[in-house]
Amino acid sequence: MDTVTILWSGGWDGTFRFLQLASKEISIQPIYVIDKNRKGTEYEKDAMAKIIDAVSAGGEKNFKATILPVKFYTVEWILENCADENISAAFRLLREKYNVGTQYEWFALLAKKLCIQMETCIVHQYHGKVEDAIDAEAILTPIHDDVLGERYQVLPKEDNDTVTLVFENLLLPSIRLTKKDEERIARENGWLDLMKLSWFCHNPDEKGSPCGLCTPCDDAMHTGLEWRLPKKAQRRNKFKYAYLLLRKAKRFLSRKAKA
């Protein structure tokens, strides 16, 4: 049985792919990278556990995969044990030019160190940062003769291998889909209730509600999934810059008061 490794943090896109994989006769190895700066970590782990339980219970949804226990790696461990200056130098260029998310450096270092190709669930969106980098400096191509079909990989464009250095071991199964496509396919397959268990906010408030201000909240608001945010968070998102300014001012004042 083939084993597919997937980088998954309990979010919408990763959960969608996890469910797609779960419906195949394979084993799935989920990997979760712990970033201690993210307040949503416990919510994400909780979401993953609930989704894995629901899939393992089966029911009428016809899931066939074997799910291996989630492997956890901290960012600190990766930076200390998987250092690779070629990857990191290429990543810094992509960060500078396209503001590509920091997690892709960690994923690339980990995949290289473990010698495993891993699926990372980037979806198509208007001016997606990774997509912009690939469009400008690399070639996106379906994997030849892939047993799982529909997966993409990044190849160098002429002699430019900057993007490939980072994405060499990262497979992109969802890069041609939008979040709305995922919603539609999930609905067609009867997975929408499971998708709703996914977690997406990096900085939930004290009541555990999505913040409306972080990147994944922003993505949900602008990709047709605003229903995932409570009204309060939607309002915060609309007045995002005023909220962020207010938060900065509050932090500044509380630091001053402590000094």
Ligand SMILES: [Zn+2]
């Ligand atoms: Zn948020």
